[in-house]
Amino acid sequence: MMRHNCAGQSKCHENLGEEAERQEKLAAYWQPLDGQPMSVQCLLCPHLCRIAPGHAGICRVRVNRGGKLFADAYAKVTSLALDPIEKKPLHDFLRGSKIFSVGSYGCNFRCGYCQNWQISQQEAAWQRIDPEELIALAEEEKQHGNIGVAYTYNEPLINYEYVLDCARLAHAAHLKNVLVTNGSINSEPFQTLLPYIDAMNIDLKSWQDSFYKHFCGGARDPVLETIRSAARCSHVELTLLLIPGLNDHERDLASLAEWVASQDPMIVLQLTRHHPDYLMPRPPPITVERMKILADVARKHLHTVVLGNI
Numbered sequence: 001m002m003r004h005n006c007a008g009q010s011k012c013h014e015n016l017g018e019e020a021e022r023q024e025k026l027a028a029y030w031q032p033l034d035g036q037p038m039s040v041q042c043l044l045c046p047h048l049c050r051i052a053p054g055h056a057g058i059c060r061v062r063v064n065r066g067g068k069l070f071a072d073a074y075a076k077v078t079s080l081a082l083d084p085i086e087k088k089p090l091h092d093f094l095r096g097s098k099i100f101s102v103g104s105y106g107c108n109f110r111c112g113y114c115q116n117w118q119i120s121q122q123e124a125a126w127q128r129i130d131p132e133e134l135i136a137l138a139e140e141e142k143q144h145g146n147i148g149v150a151y152t153y154n155e156p157l158i159n160y161e162y163v164l165d166c167a168r169l170a171h172a173a174h175l176k177n178v179l180v181t182n183g184s185i186n187s188e189p190f191q192t193l194l195p196y197i198d199a200m201n202i203d204l205k206s207w208q209d210s211f212y213k214h215f216c217g218g219a220r221d222p223v224l225e226t227i228r229s230a231a232r233c234s235h236v237e238l239t240l241l242l243i244p245g246l247n248d249h250e251r252d253l254a255s256l257a258e259w260v261a262s263q264d265p266m267i268v269l270q271l272t273r274h275h276p277d278y279l280m281p282r283p284p285p286i287t288v289e290r291m292k293i294l295a296d297v298a299r300k301h302l303h304t305v306v307l308g309n310i
């Protein structure tokens with residue numbers, strides 16, 4: 001099966017019309033706001049958005065309608081593919097296998113260099129695929145070597161309810177669950193999801209919190225907390241997308257690798273090369289020579305450091 005988005009397919013939302021719009025999913029993890037009638041606060045991620053009626057949170061997919069929070073991207077699939085596990089990227093998890101990969105739209109970060117901005121920073125054409133149908137498709141793909149479901153392409157955790165529903169069904173069908181995420185989620189919802197997740201690749205965008213604030217519209221420490229708890233009960237690998245001059249300082253990389261090693265020195269760190277995209281046409285990609293120097297810095301602390309996208 002090739003990766004595709006659903007533009008032009010018969011079940012796209014343009015064609016589903018009112019039927020799809022009626023299939024609303026109430027969000028988990030929110031509360032009414034005291035003293036602000038009909039306004040709510042989303043408790044899913046560290047942004048803790050306060051959302052007035054008729055508006056969405058920063059991620060654009062959690063929407064206040066009539067004083068209730070709805071998960072608007074639920075079962076809206078923009079991309080499906082049977083990918084090599086190494087493409088997630090996972091280096092040391094069921095190497096050589098393939099995994100059925102699913103993406104939606106939206107993100108709770110605003111990375112100016114986003115490599116997937118067409119689905120993360122705007123709504124894209126989608127096809128409705130309910131959890132039961134997704135898992136049935138994933139089971140069909142077993143004949144082509146599929147080992148499970150990967151929640152990827154855009155940030156999956158903002159579509160929390162869908163990931164949780166699919167992950168439960170996947171485990172019941174003896175399929176693995178893989179999460180590819182920026183790791184920006186609050187502890188309580190993450191702890192509920194974690195028992196269903198077999199492997200994760202978490203983006204660690206920089207060692208500097210200021211990088212998170214300035215370039216991503218997020219914060220570093222909640223991501224470290226996600227890594228800390230995930231490493232206790234799931235296979236965890238990390239990806240650092242290197243951007244020359246912005247997050248490739250040797251001292252930062254040494255600190256990052258030292259902290260990761262303090263959690264588990266066997267955690268795989270993948271250093272990957274960005275390509276100029278979205279709002280940042282510069283700088284040009286980092287050189288392979290520079291990546292090798294940085295990998296050697298990280299290897300002083302970590303057992304496995306690999307280079308990607310070179």
Ligand code: SF4
Nearest residue numbers: 042045048049057059
């Ligand atoms: S998940 Fe979305 S709506 Fe909820 S706090 Fe995060 S950005 Fe805001």
